[in-house]
Amino acid sequence: MRKSIFAGNWKMQMGPHEATKYLNEFIPQIHPDKSREWIIFAPFVSLPTLQNNLKNTPIKWGGQNCHHEPKGAFTGEISAPMLKELDCQYGLVGHSERRQFFGETDKSCALKIKALLESDITPMLCVGETQKERDGGMTQEIIKSQIEQGLEYGDPLRPLVIAYEPVWAIGTGKVATAGMAEEVHVFIRKVLSSKFGQERAGQIQILYGGSVKPENCRELIALPNIDGFLIGGASLTAKSFAQIGLIPL
Numbered sequence: 001m002r003k004s005i006f007a008g009n010w011k012m013q014m015g016p017h018e019a020t021k022y023l024n025e026f027i028p029q030i031h032p033d034k035s036r037e038w039i040i041f042a043p044f045v046s047l048p049t050l051q052n053n054l055k056n057t058p059i060k061w062g063g064q065n066c067h068h069e070p071k072g073a074f075t076g077e078i079s080a081p082m083l084k085e086l087d088c089q090y091g092l093v094g095h096s097e098r099r100q101f102f103g104e105t106d107k108s109c110a111l112k113i114k115a116l117l118e119s120d121i122t123p124m125l126c127v128g129e130t131q132k133e134r135d136g137g138m139t140q141e142i143i144k145s146q147i148e149q150g151l152e153y154g155d156p157l158r159p160l161v162i163a164y165e166p167v168w169a170i171g172t173g174k175v176a177t178a179g180m181a182e183e184v185h186v187f188i189r190k191v192l193s194s195k196f197g198q199e200r201a202g203q204i205q206i207l208y209g210g211s212v213k214p215e216n217c218r219e220l221i222a223l224p225n226i227d228g229f230l231i232g233g234a235s236l237t238a239k240s241f242a243q244i245g246l247i248p249l
Contacts, residue, residue: 002205004221005161005228006245007039007124008235009064009092009209010046019046023053026238030245032058036228038245039090040235044078047086055087062090062124065098068111070118080112080119091116094126094150096167106149114153122159125150126209126230127188131168140187147191156196162188162206163230169210171232178219181208185225214243221247 014022019042030038038059042050050061063086067077083091093116094109113123127146129139147162154160164184166176176184185206193201208220209230220226235241 001035002203002227003034004036004249005039005205005207006036006241007041007090007163007207007228007230008241009041009095009230009232010043010236011064011097011232012043013236014042014046016046016049019049020053022238023050026242027053027057027059029238029242030058035249036245041090041092047083047088051086060089062088062092062121064092064095066091066112066115068108068115070115080115080121083116083121084119088121090161091121091123092126093123094146096126096128096165096170100167106146107152109146109150110152113150117153117155117158122161124161124163124207124230126163126165128165128167128170128210134166134168139184143184143188144191147188148195151195154195156200160204162192162204163209164188164206165209165230171211173211175211175216176208178223181220182223182225185223189225212244214240214247217244218247221249 040050040061041064042061054061063083066080066083067074070079070081093112094104098104116123127143129142133142169175188206189201192204205227206225207228207230208226212229212231213234231244234244
């Protein structure tokens with residue numbers, strides 16, 4: 001049975017001081033649960049704060065990005081070994097904002113996933129279509145390409161998480177209907193099955209992201225192929241993130 005994952009993406013918010021205040025409120029609400037897992041993707045400057053405060057809790061943490069090289073003359077970049085040094089268990093790859101604003105491609109995602117796996121960090125690959133692509137009937141084509149190219153160096157024996165984030169629903173208040181979300185998640189598992197085999201595909205968690213809130217998460221988590229959420233704005237307050245992360249399964 002796949003464990004449910006509730007991942008908060010703080011984006012470019014929550015410096016060390018804010019992160020400390022947040023964790024003081026969030027940690028007491030979270031207790032070990034074999035059926036679910038919590039992750040916080042924090043800005044690089046706040047990762048040491050998470051490392052120091054979350055060591056003996058059920059909450060894991062990860063980087064929002066990394067460079068594909070382990071070291072070098074890449075001013076301003078962070079490598080996967082550096083994330084590992086901060087005990088990051090996860091690394092976010094290919095978020096739509098990285099693709100849109102920083103030119104991240106499926107090829108660069110593939111290299112970053114390779115780097116994360118070499119550092120024994122679980123990649124969480126984000127995939128999703130724009131409103132224009134959905135309106136043009138290209139959703140499956142886009143998703144298939146992002147997965148197949150992004151997982152060029154994927155290893156069926158290594159951990160992996162996929163996050164489906166319809167770009168048109170990120171920060172817009174729009175949410176895919178339960179039927180729309182489940183349809184894409186089923187398709188993603190089909191693509192994973194073609195690459196890794198049906199048994200392995202059935203083990204990989206596929207998360208939904210896109211304006212997830214306490215008010216809309218119950219219907220989505222009840223669907224058989226939605227294994228949790230990648231949460232943006234609602235993860236910025238400890239109360240709302242805990243509400244989502246503690247919903248009945």
